[in-house]
Amino acid sequence: MRILHVLDHGLPLQSGYTFRTRAILTAQMAQGWDVAAVTGMRQGSAADAAETIDGIAFHRTGPGPLPGLPGEIAALAARVGAVADRFRPDVIHAHSPVIGALASLHAARRRGLPLVYEIRAFWEDAAVGNGTGREGSLRYRATRALETWAARRADHVAVICEGLRGDLIARGIDPARVLVSPNGVDLGLFGAPLPRDAGLAADLSLGDEVVGFIGSFYDYEGLDDLIAAMPALVAARPAAQLLLVGGGPMEAALRAQAAASPVADRIRFVGRVPHAEVERYYSLVDVLAYPRKRMRLTDLVTPLKPLEAMAQRKLVAASDVGGHRELIEDGRTGTLFAADDPAAAARALAALLADRSRWDERRARAEAFVREQRNWSSNIRRYQPVYQRLALAAEGNRTWSRIPSLQH
Incomplete structure (x- = not known):
């Protein structure tokens, strides 16, 4: 052929x-x-x-x-x-x-x-x-x-x-x-997930409750809602921090929004990083968050990033737009929260960070889903x-x- x-x-x-x-x-x-x-x-x-x-x-x-x-x-x-x-x-x-x-x-x-x-x-x-x-x-x-x-x-x-x-x-x-x-996901591209890069964590002043996003900063990704959720998340989980890796059209606006936040010191931007370095940043993140806004694009189209996160045995939390619902079973392979709602995102993330006893089970189910159905x-x-x-x-x-x- x-x-x-x-x-x-x-x-x-x-x-x-x-x-x-x-x-x-x-x-x-x-x-x-x-x-x-x-x-x-x-x-x-x-x-x-x-x-x-x-x-x-x-x-x-x-x-x-x-x-x-x-x-x-x-x-x-x-x-x-x-x-x-x-x-x-x-x-x-x-x-x-x-x-x-x-x-x-x-x-x-x-x-x-x-x-x-x-x-x-x-x-x-x-x-x-x-x-x-x-x-x-x-x-x-x-x-x-x-x-x-x-x-x-x-x-x-x-x-x-x-x-x-x-x-x-x-x-x-x-x-x-x-x-x-x-x-x-091309599982051949992923080896065993890297252990936490303690040196990089120290350089970025990151603790052990890190919510992250690694990707392009487009408006539809809803990163403004994630930043807006941080004050409530920090109130519920004082150790929580947000790590944003990448860049794009919304970067300047997001940086300004984060600087004006009452929890600005809990939000870290690192810009774009070489592809070979991305796994180091994944190693620092406990929960990958995908707060996409609700619109035709996000309701109709499934993204790739949550699948890659699952393949690397990372916890996933995402808005309940149609594209995410095709990938994530709420409470089993990931967590879904109401789109366009920072308060709902904060509650979902806080609950997930508080329940470490189920993390390994959820990671295993998510990885198995990718391996069996999205390979x-x-x-x-x-x-x-x-x-x-x-x-x-x-x-x-x-x-x-x-x-x-x-x-x-």
């Missing part, structure tokens, strides 16, 4: 998007499949080029001759086509945003190749979550319509969670054409029957054109 993946961006850039991509492609190669990837202009490549990172062959897309989004799609379509002509894939697997699907549709149809379109989040909702769009705006509606158009024309659609699948079905996409390939080495098998069916159909009829062309 030969699969050509089409990506917005990939390694060596680091994000939840690239970590999921690396896990999928690495697991597919371990299965014995031939895999290659094309990244779009947002990778930042100065020219069409190729490089191998972590054993994965990446083909970069340089700047196109046309400006704006049409130029971006045209450049990516040309690059996908050129790589497909050399690599000769059985299937083209495009990953969101929809730019990749549009470029890949053109390349796939011209070559009689089947297309799988994988949606990790709807582009219009991601823009709202990142603060670059407004729900219900003309741009939002146009992007939503384009996403639906692409999903209708792909030969199969993959999504990362049931929330996205349900939304697509509500838009009229045939349920039989929508595969759920949930977020997972990439088994998750990638979900793609196999879809790939095989589509490839056989295309091989049997190279003029195969069940899906309308781009001109329709």
